[in-house]
Amino acid sequence: MLMAPPPPPLPPHEVAAVTIMPPTKPPKLVASYPAEGQAVAPGVLILKLTFDQRMIATGFDIAPAPGAEALDCVKTPRLLNDDRTFVLLCRGLSGRSYALTFNAQPEGGFQNLAEKRAIPVTLSFTTTNTEPIRSLPEAMRVQNLSNLEVPVQESTKR
Numbered sequence: 001m002l003m004a005p006p007p008p009p010l011p012p013h014e015v016a017a018v019t020i021m022p023p024t025k026p027p028k029l030v031a032s033y034p035a036e037g038q039a040v041a042p043g044v045l046i047l048k049l050t051f052d053q054r055m056i057a058t059g060f061d062i063a064p065a066p067g068a069e070a071l072d073c074v075k076t077p078r079l080l081n082d083d084r085t086f087v088l089l090c091r092g093l094s095g096r097s098y099a100l101t102f103n104a105q106p107e108g109g110f111q112n113l114a115e116k117r118a119i120p121v122t123l124s125f126t127t128t129n130t131e132p133i134r135s136l137p138e139a140m141r142v143q144n145l146s147n148l149e150v151p152v153q154e155s156t157k158r
Helices: 136-142
Strands: 029-033 043-051 062-064 085-092 097-102 121-127
Touching: 029 121, 043 136
Parallel strands: none
Antiparallel strands: 029 043, 043 085, 062 097, 097 121
């Protein structure tokens, strides 16, 4: 009995990568600097937000709470190497009250690796009338941040 020859091999082709993430709970903010209700020195301030899950670096939603004074910050926070903590370089004025919302918008914002949005939260704090923090190294010292945790990154584009 004669067997048919095997079919010729198919040419190489691309296969799309598929990532399947297990269901997750929404991430929540578990620590911050300043902490809720804390009074901190004015001047250079590194806003630090730590979530209970690994997060994606591209999503964030930070805004002044309705009716609150806006904190002067750079546009984009940096996700640190722990993949849970964001740092954002800001400047606070003396004797002010600030309230920030996180994920107040209906879409986007801070998300975990499965792209589940973090629970919206408001953070309120004040600045004192003491001597301001005048430099980034001094602000990093106040928060015990290492040189690897600087809140701004140099661009690799030239």
